[in-house]
Amino acid sequence: MSGEPIEGQILVLTAAKASVAPTRLPDLVDRAQRRLAADRERYRREYERVHADDLREAFLVEWGHWEAVGEELDMTDRERSAVRRAHEEQLLRIGRRTDREETFETALEIREPVCIGTNGANGDGGEPNGATDDGP
Template sequence: MKDHPFPEEVLLLTAGDGVVKPGRLPELLSVVQADLSLRLQEYREHHECAYEDDHLVAFFVAADHWPAIADRLGFETGAVDATRSAHARFLLGLGTDVDRTDEFETALDVQDCVVIEKTAA
């Protein structure tokens, strides 16, 4: 059982970038997901909600947000780049599902995002 909400397609596309080994990406996403899920209420209070359904919520965050996550979790540059990319790709996929792709692409030109699974422990 995986401990993150990312679909296989997002994993394959992100792993294809070659920033981290493909087998490491699910582990990194699980670690980030565990950290973010503990901060869900903080995200709700301080960040713009980009998308929400019964299982997921995505927030737009400042461009310097991911380095702060990397520092907190002890991630090297490649690990944070891969997880950031996976979150952006996932949001774009969600945007396709709800016909908001252009909106999300434009927003991601100037800011980043995080996607949090509501049921993650």
């Protein structure tokens, strides 16, 4: 699906590891996507964007961010953990593709990932294909 923040294969792998039904995870990711996309401009202003391409933007946010989002969306701890893990796996896949996996793994020791789908367009006139933004 174009514009989805998390690739289908990542959802399948994450669902297999998570204590959430595989059919439930895509719905949870979609709910989170709607919430995150509504705040895209705030993410761009407040957080480090570590990746942007035609499909998604990836940000590093403070630890505990997913707990707050999960509470806002009335997710159980398992559901929140599964969605967070899907975003983490997506960022690591981006890292493997862009030869930055080690950098992302290190960053994930102290921060959480947020991937926001761009609906097939970068949306801000920024450079696609892995361009980064050092934040504010």
